[in-house]
Amino acid sequence: MSCIRRAKTAMAILKAIVSRVLFALHGFICIWRVTVVKGQPLYWCLTGTFPVMVIETVFTIRRKKGGEWKWVCPSVLLYLGTAVPAIWFLELDLMAGRMVQSTHDLKNSTREDSISVLTDQLKISLGREEWCKILEQMLLLILIIGRWLLPKGEITREQLSQLLLVYIGMAADIIELFEAFKARLF
Numbered sequence: 001m002s003c004i005r006r007a008k009t010a011m012a013i014l015k016a017i018v019s020r021v022l023f024a025l026h027g028f029i030c031i032w033r034v035t036v037v038k039g040q041p042l043y044w045c046l047t048g049t050f051p052v053m054v055i056e057t058v059f060t061i062r063r064k065k066g067g068e069w070k071w072v073c074p075s076v077l078l079y080l081g082t083a084v085p086a087i088w089f090l091e092l093d094l095m096a097g098r099m100v101q102s103t104h105d106l107k108n109s110t111r112e113d114s115i116s117v118l119t120d121q122l123k124i125s126l127g128r129e130e131w132c133k134i135l136e137q138m139l140l141l142i143l144i145i146g147r148w149l150l151p152k153g154e155i156t157r158e159q160l161s162q163l164l165l166v167y168i169g170m171a172a173d174i175i176e177l178f179e180a181f182k183a184r185l186f
Helices: 003-040 040-061 074-104 128-149 157-180
Strands: 114-120 123-126
Touching: 003 040, 003 074, 003 128, 040 074, 040 114, 074 157, 123 128, 128 157
Parallel strands: none
Antiparallel strands: 114 123
16 A cells, blocks of 8 residues: 555656646746847846746645645746746737838848758748747647646546636637737737
């Protein structure tokens, strides 16, 4: 019986760490992209949530033995506090580019800072809009998968499914907020 309990605890700790690594990795990529687009190292200040996320992870592993809080998840709040502002800055930059394009009627307003990834015989070039779309969609995906991976704690399967539906709705609202930036002003 003790071995089963230890295995469950070890699995809960592993899930807690994996989900937080996903959150931190996506948050870091979002912040890196903002720093590249804006060309200012000041945006690295958005990584200020990472030390808090590490402290929260250590607390969760030591005190809660990998178990999560019932309805509030600090790691998700910290993740959203990292990724949403970064994507928001990217959207604001795209919106400013659209405003310049519509006021000056430029033919080639896309800035040539796309990043090319070279694989064997496939060249993928991502512009600013594609990066932003990918990061937004990954936010949705990581939010849902991350919460699903997080240990359940004391909630039932039915409560977990309700909680996941709430997270899907929250992620959809965040995506809708980002879509508001895409509306043309002129």
